[in-house]
Amino acid sequence: MKRRFILTALLTLTALPAFAAGPAIDRVNGSNSLRCGYVEYEPALTKDLKTGQWHGFDYDIVQAITNRLDLKTEYAAATGWGTVAADLNAGKFDMLCSTFWVHPNVAKFALFSRPAYFQPVFLVARTNDSRFDGTHLLNDPTLTMVAVDGDNPVAIAKADFPQAKISTLPNMTDPSQVLLAIADGKGDFTITDAMTFGDYAEHNPGKLHIVNPDRPVRVYPSSYVFRSDDGQLRDAVNAALDELILDGTIDRIMNKYDTHPNGYYRATVPYRNPYKQEK
Secondary structure: OOOOOOOHHHHHHHHOOOOOOOOHHHHHHHHHHEEEEEEOOOEEEOOOOOOOOOOOOOHHHHHHHHHOOOOEEEEEEEEOOOHHHHHHOOOOOOEEEEEEOOOOHHHHHEEEEOOOEEEEEEEEEOOOOOOOOOOOOOOOOOOOOEEEEEOOOHHHHHHHHOEEEEEEEEEOOHHHHHHHHHHOOOEEEEEEEEHHHHHHHOOOOOOEEEEEOOOOOOOEEEEEEOOOOOOHHHHHHHHHHHHHHHHHHHHHHHHHOOOOOOOOOOOOOOOOOOOOOOO
């Protein structure tokens, strides 16, 4: 599962070390290299231990960004979702090169790039359970949602359907266990992304379904992250991302990895052509 933000990460973000000396753009321009922080997960970013080669759509996008900026890429330091801002401030890397779901509380401590793409999350229930079809009426004390403790679905439930019960699994539980709990009748529904659901459904066909796939519960912008004083580096990456979106590079990259329907929504750069003849 592409897990870019865990609510418990806020505990880490509330006490950050002092900024590393100088903005990262000075080091980047001086060395012609970008030091990446990273979180490994499929299909975004993984390293082949035999060859040392990196793979995934985040790798491909970041390589395209650094090519446009005439920079080399160095995968400098592993990090975790809850320690990104602290590690940026400590100078361990210049940019988080693993896309991160944009969240207002994290934006208090770090800068986000423009979204490279968007990721929807959906209501998932048992295939033979039609109670949710055509509606998202979840604010019911007789319903139980299963989720990983501290994960985004818990916050969604508290905001959108606070009367429903929440059954949580330990923080580091694999997301497939949440889906297994729903299939086994230990809860009524959960909320997850289409990639996680698709991987589960391939091995457990017919047990669960995405309810109303045209109506996601949330859509998360997915962006790269910078230290809070690195606006110039962030803007340079944004300029590269705009080019890559407009010329179709991001689409071509994501098409290689978008293995399940509704996995990733594409970002656009808004503009209007006043000379185009409308039909």
